[in-house]
Amino acid sequence: MSFITPDNFVYVVTLVAVAYAIISFVIQRKVGNYARIKEIQKLSSDVSKELSEASKSKDQARIDAAMKKQGDIMPLMSEMMMLQMKPLFVIIIVFIFIVGAVNMIDPNRAMHEKVAMFDNGNASNCDAVSYDGIYSACVPVTGGKDNAVWMYTVRLDSKNKDLFQMISSSIGGSSAYATNTSSFEVGNATPKWEKNTTGGTPFAVSSSKQKYAEGETAAIYANITGMGSTPDSVTAEVDKGYRFGVDLPFTIPIINLERLADITGWMVFCSFFVSLALNPIMPRLIPSLG
Numbered sequence: 168m169s170f171i172t173p174d175n176f177v178y179v180v181t182l183v184a185v186a187y188a189i190i191s192f193v194i195q196r197k198v199g200n201y202a203r204i205k206e207i208q209k210l211s212s213d214v215s216k217e218l219s220e221a222s223k224s225k226d227q228a229r230i231d232a233a234m235k236k237q238g239d240i241m242p243l244m245s246e247m248m249m250l251q252m253k254p255l256f257v258i259i260i261v262f263i264f265i266v267g268a269v270n271m272i273d274p275n276r277a278m279h280e281k282v283a284m285f286d287n288g289n290a291s292n293c294d295a296v297s298y299d300g301i302y303s304a305c306v307p308v309t310g311g312k313d314n315a316v317w318m319y320t321v322r323l324d325s326k327n328k329d330l331f332q333m334i335s336s337s338i339g340g341s342s343a344y345a346t347n348t349s350s351f352e353v354g355n356a357t358p359k360w361e362k363n364t365t366g367g368t369p370f371a372v373s374s375s376k377q378k379y380a381e382g383e384t385a386a387i388y389a390n391i392t393g394m395g396s397t398p399d400s401v402t403a404e405v406d407k408g409y410r411f412g413v414d415l416p417f418t419i420p421i422i423n424l425e426r427l428a429d430i431t432g433w434m435v436f437c438s439f440f441v442s443l444a445l446n447p448i449m450p451r452l453i454p455s456l457g
Contacts, residue, residue, distance in 0.1 A: 171272060171274050172274055173274050173275050173278065173409050176273065176274055176275065176411065177411070177413055177433070179269075179272075180269060180411070180430055180433055180434060180437075181433070181437055183265060183269055183434065184433070184434040184436075184437035184438045184441065185437065185438070185441050187261070187262065187265055187434065187438050188437070188438040188439075188441035188442045188445060189441075189445065190261060191258045191261070191262075191438065191442065192442065192445045192446075194254045194257050194258055194261070195254045195258070197254075198253055198254040198257055199250045199251055199253045199254040200250050200253075203246075203247075203250060204247055204250050204251065207240075207243045207244070207246065207247040208247070210240055210243065211240055211243070211244065214233065214236045214237050214240055215237075217229075217233045217236065218230070218233035218234065218236075218237060221233045262434075265434075266430065266431050266434060269430055269434070270430055273411060273430065275406070275409040275410050275411055278311065278406070278407055278409035279404050279405060279406050279407065279409065280306070280310075280404070280405045280407060281402060281403070281404050281405075282304045282305075282306060282402065282403050282405065283304065283400070283401070283402055284302035284303060284304040284321065284387075284389055284401040284402060284403055285302060285303065285304070285401075286298055286299065286300065286301060286302045286303070286401075291305070292304060292305060293305040293375070293384070293386035293387075299392070300390065300391050300392035300394075301388050301389070301390050301391075301392070302321075302388065302389040302391065302401040303386060303387070303388050303389075304386070304387055304403050305384050305385070305386055306319070306384065306385040306386075306387055306403075306405050307384050307385075308353055308379045308380070308381055308382060308383045308384065308385055309381065309382060310407065311353070311405075311407025311408045311409065312353070312407060312408030312409060313353055313354045313381050313408075314353065314354035314355045314356050315352075315353055315354070315356050315408030316350050316351070316352050316353070316356050316408065317350060317351055317352075317353055317385075317405060317406060317407055317408050318348060318349070318350040318405075318406050318410065319348065319349060319350065319351075319372075319374075319387055319403050319404065319405040319406070320346055320347070320348045320403065320404050321346065321347050321348075321349075321370075321372045321387070321389045321401065321402070321403045322344055322345070322346045322401070322402050322403070322404070323344060323345045323346075323370070323389070323391065323398040323400075323401055324343075324344045324398055324399050324400045324401075324402075325343060325344070325396070325398040325399050326343075326399060327343075327396060345370065347370055347371075347372045347389070348372070349372045349373060349374070349387075351374045351376070351377055351378065351379060351385060352377060352378045352379070353378075353379050353380070353381065353408065354380065354381060356408075370389060370390060370391045370393070370394060371388075371389070371390040372387065372388065372389050372390075373387070373388050373390070374386060374387045374388070375387075375388075387403055387405075389401055389403075410428070411428070411429060411430050411433070412426055412427065412428045412429075413426065413427050413433050414426050415427065
């Protein structure tokens with residue numbers, strides 16, 4: 168899909184999110200017997216209103232009658248919950264499939280560079296001292312985005328699962344891995360949301376300096392001296408400034424979120440607001456969905 172590029176991919180994901188919101192809306196209306204749900208909701212609302220009016224009137228007979236009706240509709244509330252859960256399972260399956268498909272076509276991933284890291288004292292690997300527990304790799308600062316923050320994720324793989332305090336099993340469960348992420352700036356880039364993150368067993372990752380110019384060579388390091396054992400392999404994936412992310416037009420309060428840095432988050436964000444807009448619009452366009 169050569170027409171999908173890192174520059175327009177966010178629009179592709181947005182369109183997919185809109186399509187997903189429409190599909191979800193239709194599923195909710197068709198799979199979950201929406202007419203029955205509305206019927207139960209109206210009945211519940213009527214009984215609640217009747218109970219409220221009876222309480223205001225202080226008429227005990229009316230209150231008792233309303234309370235009885237409220238008790239009688241409790242089984243209907245369970246029925247409504249089951250009807251609402253029914254389409255939810257379908258929607259979740261559709262969401263997982265769509266997110267997986269979109270991640271597979273992410274053009275940013277094709278721009279990433281994977282490099283092996285070594286602890287052999289070889290200058291060609293930017294490693295100064297052999298077998299000191301610090302794995303190194305040279306990363307040419309070329310072929311990526313200039314004036315951008317380049318993020319890199321170091322991954323340790325080992326068949327010895329005891330090497331990691333917290334492990335994530337790979338396919339087949341015969342080995343384990345741990346990851347850690349850091350970044351450096353290229354050109355005049357200024358970090359905004361990028362920061363170090365740790366996954367699996369913590370180990371230090373760093374670069375020879377924080378800022379590089381186009382054409383230089385960055386040296387990145389993984390310090391595993393505190394782990395007490397040697398992994399089978401150490402690799403790094405450098406994104407060269409290419410990654411999915413959307414700066415929000417506002418800050419989400421409480422969590423102070425200003426940027427959605429993954430496809431799943433942006434799809435959920437878009438589909439939520441699209442769903443809000445669809446509620447009054449779709450039943451008018453397609454009466455059978457009302």
